[in-house]
Amino acid sequence: MRQKHNIDDILENGIELLREKGYNNTGVEEILKINHIPKGSFYNFFESKEDFALKALEKYVQKQFGYIVSLLGNRSVSPVERLKKFYTDMIEFNSNEDCAKGCLLANLTQELGGTNPKFSDAGKKHYEKIGSLIAACVAEGQMSGEITDKFEASQLACFIHNSFNGAVLRSKAGHSTHPMVTYMDIMFDLIKK
Amino acid sequence: MRQKHNIDDILENGIELLREKGYNNTGVEEILKINHIPKGSFYNFFESKEDFALKALEKYVQKQFGYIVSLLGNRSVSPVERLKKFYTDMIEFNSNEDCAKGCLLANLTQELGGTNPKFSDAGKKHYEKIGSLIAACVAEGQMSGEITDKFEASQLACFIHNSFNGAVLRSKAGHSTHPMVTYMDIMFDLIKK
Numbered sequence: 001m002r003q004k005h006n007i008d009d010i011l012e013n014g015i016e017l018l019r020e021k022g023y024n025n026t027g028v029e030e031i032l033k034i035n036h037i038p039k040g041s042f043y044n045f046f047e048s049k050e051d052f053a054l055k056a057l058e059k060y061v062q063k064q065f066g067y068i069v070s071l072l073g074n075r076s077v078s079p080v081e082r083l084k085k086f087y088t089d090m091i092e093f094n095s096n097e098d099c100a101k102g103c104l105l106a107n108l109t110q111e112l113g114g115t116n117p118k119f120s121d122a123g124k125k126h127y128e129k130i131g132s133l134i135a136a137c138v139a140e141g142q143m144s145g146e147i148t149d150k151f152e153a154s155q156l157a158c159f160i161h162n163s164f165n166g167a168v169l170r171s172k173a174g175h176s177t178h179p180m181v182t183y184m185d186i187m188f189d190l191i192k193k
Numbered sequence: 194m195r196q197k198h199n200i201d202d203i204l205e206n207g208i209e210l211l212r213e214k215g216y217n218n219t220g221v222e223e224i225l226k227i228n229h230i231p232k233g234s235f236y237n238f239f240e241s242k243e244d245f246a247l248k249a250l251e252k253y254v255q256k257q258f259g260y261i262v263s264l265l266g267n268r269s270v271s272p273v274e275r276l277k278k279f280y281t282d283m284i285e286f287n288s289n290e291d292c293a294k295g296c297l298l299a300n301l302t303q304e305l306g307g308t309n310p311k312f313s314d315a316g317k318k319h320y321e322k323i324g325s326l327i328a329a330c331v332a333e334g335q336m337s338g339e340i341t342d343k344f345e346a347s348q349l350a351c352f353i354h355n356s357f358n359g360a361v362l363r364s365k366a367g368h369s370t371h372p373m374v375t376y377m378d379i380m381f382d383l384i385k386k
Contacts, residue, residue, distance in 0.1 A: 022304050024217035100307035106362060110303040111215050113365030114293035123366030151379055158363070159356075159379045162372050166359025169299060170351070172306030173316025179355050186344055186352045190383040 007045050010035045014056040019101040022111050023053055053108065054122055060104045061126045068130065072137040079141035083134070084188060087164055091180045099171040105130075106165045131157050148193045160187060200238050203228045207249040212294040215304050216246055246301065247315055253297045254319045261323065265330040272334030276327070277381060280357055284373045292364040292373075298323075299358045324350050341386050353380060 013034050017026050028049050032042055046052040071089075072082050094102065101107075105126055112119035135157035141147035147156070167183040206227050210219050221242050225235055239245040264282075265275050287295065294300075298319055305312035328350035334340035340349070360376040 020308060022215075022217060024215060102303070102307060107303060109366045110295070110300060110362050114295060114368075115213060120366055120368060124369075127363060127366050148383075150382060155375050156379060158372060158375050159360075162359040162363040162376070163352075163356035164359065165362055166355040166357065167352075169303050169306075169358055169362065170320060170355040173302045173313055173320050175307075175313060176317075179351060182348050182351050183355070186349060189343060190341075 008059070010037065010042075010045060011052075011056045011059045014052060015060050015104060018053060018056055019104045019107065023049075023108060024111065028052075050116075050118065054118060057104060057108055057119075057122055057126070061130070064105075065129065065133070068133050072133055078146060079137045079144060080146045080188065080192070082137055083141070083160070084184070086134075087180075087184060090164070090168070091177055091184070094168060094171060094180065095177045099168075099175045099177060102168050102172060103165065106168065110169070127161075131161060134161055142193075145193055147191050156191065160191070163187060201252070203230065203235075203238060204245075204249045204252045207245060208253050208297060211246060211249055212297045212300065216242075216301060217304065221245075243309075243311065247311060250297060250301055250312075250315055250319070254323070257298075258322065258326070261326050265326055271339060272330050272337060273339045273381065273385070275330055276334070276353070277377070279327075280373075280377060283357070283361070284370055284377070287361060287364060287373065288370045292361075292368045292370060295361050295365060296358065299361065303362070320354075324354060327354055335386075338386055340384050349384065353384070356380060 010031070014031055017030065017034060026049075028039070028042060031049075031052065032039060035042075042052070046055065068086065071086055074082060077085070090103075105123065108119055109123035109127075113123045114120070131154065135154040138147055138157045138160070139153035142149040142153060151159075164180070164183055164187075167179040170179040171177060203224070207219075207224055210224065210227065219242075221232070221235060224242075224245065225232060228235075235245070239248065261279065264279055267275060270278070283296075298316065301312055302316035302320075306316045307313070324347065328347040331340055331350045331353070332346035335342040335346060344352075357373070357376055357380075360372040363372040364370060
């Protein structure tokens with residue numbers, strides 16, 4: 001039977017709060033409030049707000065991994081079409097939120113990665129794992145002749161994904177999907193063989 | 194004669210604080226402390242912390258503009274070499290800071306652009322101005338046959354600059370210039386004609 005104060009629910013709610021408001025603008029009181037839990041319960045689950053945010057990030061990324069593996073590993077679709085679907089889905093997701101929230105991994109890396117070693121390390125670990133999934137798909141595209149083979153798959157994957165994060169960031173200024181749509185138009189034209 | 198509490202000095206110190214710590218992690222008390230000014234002086238210059246950050250951003254971007262205009266407008270160097278110098282200089286700058294701080298415009302857009310209309314609007318305005326300077330250089334490169342003319346200069350400039358911001362963001366995770374160096378290797382190969 002499901003516990004009343006489930007750590008998964010607290011993290012899920014936390015992910016949304018952190019995506020919207022960022023780390024430093026989210027107080028523990030607010031996390032307690034949206035979850036209807038007392039402070040004691042929070043500190044039963046988490047050592048600190050930092051611990052909570054790292055666990056929320058871990059959960060967020062795990063969910064992303066599951067989605068990316070199923071999408072980018074789907075060999076019934078061409079590698080380029082898989083990559084296009086991956087980024088198009090993210091554009092749609094961001095568009096539905098008026099480009100206001102973005103990616104939790106990118107947000108926390110930007111906000112804390114430079115000054116907090118735990119978030120720098122977590123960001124590196126998560127990005128490397130996501131990068132390897134994208135690289136496998138890029139390598140397939142290079143083998144099948146769809147994607148330029150002028151660069152190592154892992155480097156090109158890094159370039160493709162980081163560049164998308166830059167477009168998502170830019171989309172927050174003015175709440176417009178335009179930078180992400182421009183990304184799609186140009187990136188997939190440039191990387192084709 | 195120079196005033197003791199000069200608004201320019203307060204903003205300069207503020208820029209560094211905001212770049213390092215972000216908006217929500219920077220308190221007014223800290224701004225007073227590094228500038229050795231009383232609260233009253235701060236509120237003589239600024240309506241609020243938000244007003245202070247918007248003015249600091251304005252000052253930061255104005256300085257960037259001056260640099261970009263002189264660099265990208267230098268017709269004694271080829272358009273592609275100018276663009277390469279622009280981004281190489283930024284990589285060196287970030288490298289000297291252990292990739293810990295990044296760009297204030299990108300940081301504030303990421304942290305606040307989604308939820309605070311003033312920062313969303315400011316980000317849009319500043320990015321459009323920077324974009325137009327880059328676009329002029331890209332257009333020159335297209336005219337001279339150095340840069341692909343498959344895309345509108347303004348769109349390609351947006352893609353080039355947003356993608357670099359994504360690389361800077363990624364560089365905070367693990368404090369490595371590697372994503373920025375990869376950006377240089379791949380971007381300037383892909384956009385050449």
